[in-house]
Structures are given as structure tokens and as C-alpha cells.
Amino acid sequence: MEFPLPNTRPIDQLLEDLVEELQVPPGRYEQAERSYKSLGEWLHRPDSTVRNDSPDVYVQGSFRLGTAIRPASDEEDYDIDMVCRLDYEKSALTQAELKRRVGVEVKAYARRYGMSKPEDGRRCWTLAYADGAQFHMDVLPAVSDFEKRRYLSEAGPALARMGATALAITDKEHDGFRQAGGRWPRSNPKGYALWFRDRMGQAFRSRALNEARRMQASVEDVPAWRVHTPLQGVIQILKRHRDLMFSDRPDDKPISILITTLAAHAYNQEERLSDALFSILQGMDRYITRRNGVDWVENPADPEENFADKWEEHSERRDAFHEWLQKARSDFASAHQALTADGVGAVLSERMGQGLVERALGRRNPARRPGVPARAVRAMNLVLAPAYMRKPRWPQAAEGHVKIRTASFTQNGFRPQSFVSNGAPLPRNCSLRFEADTTVTGRFKVYWQVVNTGREAEDADCLRGGFSPDVAVRGGLSHSENTLYRGQHSIECFIVKNGKLAARSGQFIVNIG
Incomplete structure (x- = not known):
């Protein structure tokens, strides 16, 4: 296509x-940052069971890339993905043991801060925060994949640069989950993020430079979500x-x-x-x-x-x-x-x-x-009232209501498209059609008042402002116009019964660019 x-x-x-x-509001990113830093500090506390394993906790996924989106509803949570890397060789323990060791501390962290018991998921431990927080944190246990790092270091400078942070991770459904010295699933969120920054190209670099100046930091320290x-x-x-x-x-x-x-x-x-x-x-x-x-x-x-x-x-x-x-x-x-x-x-x-x-x-x-x-809304709505706009000549005797129900425009023979009062500017040389409904019954007459503004309409001697009689048609009342002059214009529908003004719609504003 x-x-x-x-x-x-x-x-x-x-x-x-x-x-x-x-x-995602900046506060949510800051909340995520506080959360993983808090967990990292917990893992480094004096009585932590993994303190001597040099725990490293950092964000991954869409929060790292700056591509996270707000949940579609208030019932959904923000899903914040974290890595918890411990300083082990893959051969020193099984995936199951690594998952257990990280789980001991994640559970203790949850108890300390009055959180519900973490969920033991397929790959991660999931921390559910209080209902008002509207987010949960998936903590992925990992170790450095030195074998993969060595392999990628020989595959060229680009892969060597990204491969320097390759990880081996846990997965309960993986064949080697409980096997000592077995194969491990792999991941590399930091390496992927480097590649993604490169793909954003100059658009990222120029914006990151401006943000770095504002933050008084280096470009490398600017999170992707700020750009x-x-x-x-x-x-x-x-x-x-x-x-x-x-x-x-x-x-x-x-x-x-x-x-x-x-x-x-x-x-x-x-x-x-x-x-x-x-x-x-x-x-x-x-x-x-x-x-x-x-x-x-x-x-x-x-x-x-x-x-x-x-x-x-x-x-x-x-x-x-x-x-x-x-x-x-x-x-x-x-x-x-x-x-x-x-x-x-x-x-x-x-x-x-x-x-x-x-x-x-x-x-x-x-x-x-x-x-x-x-x-x-009414205060924000524009009302046109130039000197040449005529006032209704009929005595008022309100009997019902009339409303411009729909407005549509057509350009170059394409299908009609709807538009709203005082909305985005319409192109020139379009055909307009307005449909109105009224609660007034019996025999009545219909008048439409069009008011043009702007230099183009003035130069063409087409500011208008008077009343054009029309007829009521089956299924409603309709009127056609064209978008000829740039500016803000209005149209209003009047219902006259027995020589008196029975109803008027109020101005419908048409902007033409």
C-alpha cells in the first residue's frame, strides 16, 4: 500500500x-527510578543475603526506551521492567537457584514495606504496589553472560559495543532451568537501548543535547524518556x-x-x-x-x-x-x-x-x-457580530428549538467529511452542507443567515449578513455553501411561524484556512 x-x-x-x-507523566518515570533505586539500596543493606554478589538493579524495556504509553483505562497498571543482575558465572549456579536467591530479597523487601507477596512468574518476580500507585514492577534475575560477550566482541565493533552488557536470565519454562552448567536464556536490554538510540539518529542527538544543557549533565546521562x-x-x-x-x-x-x-x-x-x-x-x-x-x-x-x-x-x-x-x-x-x-x-x-x-x-x-x-464552553465559543450583520426583523415568540445537527464538507468529489463548530480550518473551494432539526411543528418558514469576515470576503463584496429564505425538506432542514474566503464565518438557522421568530439555532462557526 x-x-x-x-x-x-x-x-x-x-x-x-x-x-x-x-x-507517561514524568512523575511515573521518576517513580520508577525511585523504585528500582530503593530496591537496589535494599539489596546492598548490611544484612542482605546478596550484598556480596554486587547486585545491580536497572530499568529495561519501554521505560528505558521512552516508548511506554499511558494505560488505556484506570483499571490497568503501568508495567515497569527491571533487571537484577548478580555477580556470578553461569556455571556457578542454576537458573532456579538464581531465581530463588533474588526472590528471598524481593520477598523481604515486600514484607518490609507492607506490600503483597511477590508473584513468582515465568521469568520475573512481580512486585505489586499499592492500588493508588497504579503500577507493578517485574524484577528479572540475571547474571553476566561472559561467553556471549566474548563471542560478540569478535563480531565487529558495533556488536562488540552492544554485546558488552549481554546477560543470561532465568525462565522456569526453559529446559535448563534446574540444570547445573546447562544452557540459559539470554537478554541484553542495555545493548538494545544503545542500538535504539542510534536508530533515533540526529533527532535524538539534537534533542538530547538541549536536554543535557538544561539538566547540566552529559548527553549520555539524559534518559531516553526525556527526549x-x-x-x-x-x-x-x-x-x-x-x-x-x-x-x-x-x-x-x-x-x-x-x-x-x-x-x-x-x-x-x-x-x-x-x-x-x-x-x-x-x-x-x-x-x-x-x-x-x-x-x-x-x-x-x-x-x-x-x-x-x-x-x-x-x-x-x-x-x-x-x-x-x-x-x-x-x-x-x-x-x-x-x-x-x-x-x-x-x-x-x-x-x-x-x-x-x-x-x-x-x-x-x-x-x-x-x-x-x-x-x-459557551464562553469560549466565538460569536460574530460585525456591524453589517442584520438583526432578526421578526418579533420573538419562542415555540420550540432548532439545532444545526450535522455539518459536512466535500472536496474534489471525495466522500463528505464531518466537522464541528469553531474547529480546525477547512480548505478553500469545498462544498458545505448543513442539516438542522427543529421541534417546531406545523407550517413554518426557514431562514439562514451567513456572516463572512476577512479581507478576501470584503474585497469580493461578499460579507453578507442578511437572511436567505429556504424551504423545509423531508427528514430535516438543509443548506449548502462553499468555502471561498479565508477567515472566520458563521451560519445560523431561524424558524419563522405566523410571522414570528419561533426558534433560532445559535451561530455555527466555520473557519477557512
Whole structure:
């Protein structure tokens, strides 16, 4: 699927605002930092059973990469992944023994701070914090994988640099979990993070330099979560799209490390978020290779590790990934064709979440923000009242209500797209259609008042401001206009019955860019 490249300002704006709404608040990152430092201090206390094993605790995963997203609901937790590395050789103990030793201290830590008993998971110990904290911490026991480090040190400078932090980790489902001197699963979150920083490229370096100056620190000390790059933003958007698409099929949901790795490979250093999104969606599946007849997504920090290793056993997960990718391409291609931010939002609401999209739209239009009181919305709404705008000539005798129910625009023969009052600017040379409903019954007349503003309308002697009679049609009341002049304009519907003003809709503001 090819993505066209016309003016992308509406989708650029909404994508940027979606990323801002998806961002994990800085306080959560600071909370995660305090948590792993607290656990590290606990492991180093005088009576710690692992104090002499040089415990090293650090964050990994999306919190390290700056690609974490807010939970979709208040019922979900932030999942913070930690590594707890002890200074052992793999041959000195089994995975089971390492898991037990770390577990002794994690359980003691939980008791000390009144937490519930840690869960003994497949790979990690899980610490559940108090309900109000809304996060849990997965602690992964690990030791340095010196064998892997030596192997990667001979594979070239790039792999040697990343491989210097290779780990052997625990996994209860691994064949060698209880075998002395057996094979161990491997990981390398620090090496992967180095590769990911490299893939963010100049966008990261320039932003990190500015942040380093602000922090009065070195660039190397700037956490990735403090630097928002297009690559990070695209991954956050794609993760939320995936989460909602597979909300009822969690076992088939493409895993984050697959999306992150393929997106980082496909990123071509685009500076604009929409350009990065379409480039990544277009190219990410090209980095799924085949090795000996097996689908392979290589860990950039360890070429022997396959992030798609479960696809061979669970072919439905491979199918689900490609299903998701095709759907993401289709959804964002449709959003790309929308000509206003509201049109983009209408396309993406189902796949990104209506609440999220509404909050994003509200970042540039305060009246759209959820929770804004009605009177505050009214105060924010623009009312046009230039001198040439005529006042209603009919005596008022309120009999009912009339409301402009829908407004849509059409450009170049494409399907109509809805828009809202005082929303994002519409393109010029579009056809507009307004539909109104009224509670007034019996025989009545309908009038529409259009008020134009701006130099272009003035130069064309088309400021208007009068009343145009119309007819009531079956199914509602309608009126058509065109977007000819830049500026802020209004339209209002009036119902006149027996020579008196029975109802008026209030102004609907149309912005034209």
C-alpha cells in the first residue's frame, strides 16, 4: 500500500497531540527510578543475603526506551521492567537457584514495606504496589553472560559495543532451568537501548543535547524518556492501535519488542511524525527475514536471538501480526486523506480510543476538552457580530428549538467529511452542507443567515449578513455553501411561524484556512 503525500497538516497536528496524550507523566518515570533505586539500596543493606554478589538493579524495556504509553483505562497498571543482575558465572549456579536467591530479597523487601507477596512468574518476580500507585514492577534475575560477550566482541565493533552488557536470565519454562552448567536464556536490554538510540539518529542527538544543557549533565546521562523523537512517537501510536485492536484477543497481540524493532529498522530519520509513521508502516515487514525456513526478527544486540521465535509454534500469532499491520496501514491511510483534524479524529476514534482522540483534539480547541463545564464552553465559543450583520426583523415568540445537527464538507468529489463548530480550518473551494432539526411543528418558514469576515470576503463584496429564505425538506432542514474566503464565518438557522421568530439555532462557526 502506497501512502500519498499531500498537505498533511491536519494529521500532523492530531498525531502530535495523540503522542502528547499517550506520554507517561514524568512523575511515573521518576517513580520508577525511585523504585528500582530503593530496591537496589535494599539489596546492598548490611544484612542482605546478596550484598556480596554486587547486585545491580536497572530499568529495561519501554521505560528505558521512552516508548511506554499511558494505560488505556484506570483499571490497568503501568508495567515497569527491571533487571537484577548478580555477580556470578553461569556455571556457578542454576537458573532456579538464581531465581530463588533474588526472590528471598524481593520477598523481604515486600514484607518490609507492607506490600503483597511477590508473584513468582515465568521469568520475573512481580512486585505489586499499592492500588493508588497504579503500577507493578517485574524484577528479572540475571547474571553476566561472559561467553556471549566474548563471542560478540569478535563480531565487529558495533556488536562488540552492544554485546558488552549481554546477560543470561532465568525462565522456569526453559529446559535448563534446574540444570547445573546447562544452557540459559539470554537478554541484553542495555545493548538494545544503545542500538535504539542510534536508530533515533540526529533527532535524538539534537534533542538530547538541549536536554543535557538544561539538566547540566552529559548527553549520555539524559534518559531516553526525556527526549521525544518521531520514532518514539510512532511506536507509542502503533502500540495503542494494537492494544485496542486486540483487546479481546490478548494472546494473539503482537509483542512490543517486535513492533519496536521493526519500526526502528524502518525509520528513515524523518523529522515529521506523519512522514515517519507512513514510512515505518510501509517498510517494517521488510525486516522479517527467513532463516532455515523460519520467520526471524533478529535482536540487533544479539543476532542469534529471534524475537519472532513463538511464531513457529503459534502460527496464529504470525497471522495476527500481519493482520494488525494491514489494518494499521488501512486506518492511517484513511486518516491521511482527511482534510481536517476532526476528520482525522473521526477515522481514528475507533482504533485509538474515543476518549484519547477527544483529549487530543481538545489540546488545540479548549471547548473540546472533556470535563469543561457547559458555561465555560459557551464562553469560549466565538460569536460574530460585525456591524453589517442584520438583526432578526421578526418579533420573538419562542415555540420550540432548532439545532444545526450535522455539518459536512466535500472536496474534489471525495466522500463528505464531518466537522464541528469553531474547529480546525477547512480548505478553500469545498462544498458545505448543513442539516438542522427543529421541534417546531406545523407550517413554518426557514431562514439562514451567513456572516463572512476577512479581507478576501470584503474585497469580493461578499460579507453578507442578511437572511436567505429556504424551504423545509423531508427528514430535516438543509443548506449548502462553499468555502471561498479565508477567515472566520458563521451560519445560523431561524424558524419563522405566523410571522414570528419561533426558534433560532445559535451561530455555527466555520473557519477557512
